[in-house]
Amino acid sequence: MKNKIFLAIILSFPLFAVNVFAMQYSHSFSAKTDCALETGTCVKTIGTDNVQVEFDINPKPVTTMSDLVFTVTVKKDERPVTDAKVGLDLTMPGMFMGVNRHVLSHVKDGRYEGKGVLPVCPHGGVLWKAEVTVERDGRSATVSYIFEVK
Amino acid sequence: MELGYTLAFTTGLLGGFGHCIGMCGPLVASYTIRSSPSLPYRSSIINNLLPHLFYNIGRITTYMFIGAVMGLAGSFVNVAGRISGFQNTVAIIAGLLMILMGLSISGIAGGMAWLERHNNLILKFAKNILQGESLWQYYPLGALFGFLPCGLSYTLFMAAAGTGSMLSGMLTTFFFGIGTLPALLLFGLVAGYLSHKLRGLLYKLSGIIIILMGIYFLGINIYAKV
Numbered sequence: 347m348k349n350k351i352f353l354a355i356i357l358s359f360p361l362f363a364v365n366v367f368a369m370q371y372s373h374s375f376s377a378k379t380d381c382a383l384e385t386g387t388c389v390k391t392i393g394t395d396n397v398q399v400e401f402d403i404n405p406k407p408v409t410t411m412s413d414l415v416f417t418v419t420v421k422k423d424e425r426p427v428t429d430a431k432v433g434l435d436l437t438m439p440g441m442f443m444g445v446n447r448h449v450l451s452h453v454k455d456g457r458y459e460g461k462g463v464l465p466v467c468p469h470g471g472v473l474w475k476a477e478v479t480v481e482r483d484g485r486s487a488t489v490s491y492i493f494e495v496k
Numbered sequence: 497m498e499l500g501y502t503l504a505f506t507t508g509l510l511g512g513f514g515h516c517i518g519m520c521g522p523l524v525a526s527y528t529i530r531s532s533p534s535l536p537y538r539s540s541i542i543n544n545l546l547p548h549l550f551y552n553i554g555r556i557t558t559y560m561f562i563g564a565v566m567g568l569a570g571s572f573v574n575v576a577g578r579i580s581g582f583q584n585t586v587a588i589i590a591g592l593l594m595i596l597m598g599l600s601i602s603g604i605a606g607g608m609a610w611l612e613r614h615n616n617l618i619l620k621f622a623k624n625i626l627q628g629e630s631l632w633q634y635y636p637l638g639a640l641f642g643f644l645p646c647g648l649s650y651t652l653f654m655a656a657a658g659t660g661s662m663l664s665g666m667l668t669t670f671f672f673g674i675g676t677l678p679a680l681l682l683f684g685l686v687a688g689y690l691s692h693k694l695r696g697l698l699y700k701l702s703g704i705i706i707i708l709m710g711i712y713f714l715g716i717n718i719y720a721k722v
Contacts, residue, residue, distance in 0.1 A: 412573060413573050443501060445507060457543060463654055465651050468519075
């Protein structure tokens with residue numbers, strides 16, 4: 347009886363370790379940060395049209411479970427694009443967290459804004475992916491940003 | 497059916513197989529494995545399903561309650577902030593129950609005999625959950641664990657808050673809960689079947705893994721509180 351319990355204890359550790367490792371670190375392996383929002387905005391260029399898409403979240407530091415403002419600024423050849431449809435899809439790499447999608451409204455000079463919340467991952471995942479879709483003249487393009495939250 | 501409800505149901509269906517089994521699987525496995533050998537009424541699939549059905553109806557009741565409150569308040573952040581302390585406490589209770597169930601399964605500390613010597617309310621509740629043979633015990637268990645902090649359900653609570661209506665908020669989370677049913681029922685059935693097949697060392701092994709998962713569960717939630 348005691349031997350069985352002892353053997354079970356020994357055998358259980360690697361299985362437990364694999365389980366926890368999968369829960370804790372699956373996020374980290376499936377994606378790497380490419381947007382440091384804590385130090386400023388992130389700019390990427392989409393397509394061959396030289397359209398620049400700048401992404402930002404406020405207030406900073408970006409935290410989960412709080413009201414956030416998502417800002418996307420669209421420029422083409424340094425000129426603001428004011429007639430685009432801009433959508434934002436928020437997902438967590440490596441973990442399905444439901445559909446967190448927003449349509450951003452044009453505010454001023456090519457700046458589009460929307461409000462939302464990033465839910466906390468109880469298992470410690472801090473990486474999020476924002477996919478910004480810019481639709482204009484019947485064409486659409488998507489650019490993604492992977493960032494960290496507190 | 498409104499598009500929002502269809503989306504909530506689909507989210508539950510997809511999330512159930514990916515998210516819920518990974519996150520809540522150890523919890524479901526712990527109450528399934530612990531109770532499997534002691535319950536005599538499990539001779540058919542329906543009878544095997546009943547405890548899980550009661551557990552999940554309890555869980556969905558809690559989702560509906562939170563969805564209704566979110567819809568009424570119209571703000572996710574405010575309500576979530578108010579209930580976060582309670583949710584963390586539930587997570588800690590879940591961790592403790594998993595440890596107790598693991599101790600019972602593995603035979604460490606003489607099973608549940610020491611619980612007999614204690615009579616406070618929490619231990620009475622734990623004893624009832626761990627040793628009772630009534631199907632009804634699974635309903636409050638599910639209702640309590642429906643409050644567990646969960647990223648996927650938070651997204652649905654946000655959607656419920658976004659409806660700005662108590663009824664719509666409640667229905668959003670109801671359809672989400674219904675969507676998660678197939679995965680969790682199937683997982684419960686498989687865990688129950690395996691626990692009948694597990695003998696000796698493997699049975700004890702599963703008990704110790706449940707203890708470790710309980711400690712892990714407890715650890716991350718105590719860490720989240722400080």
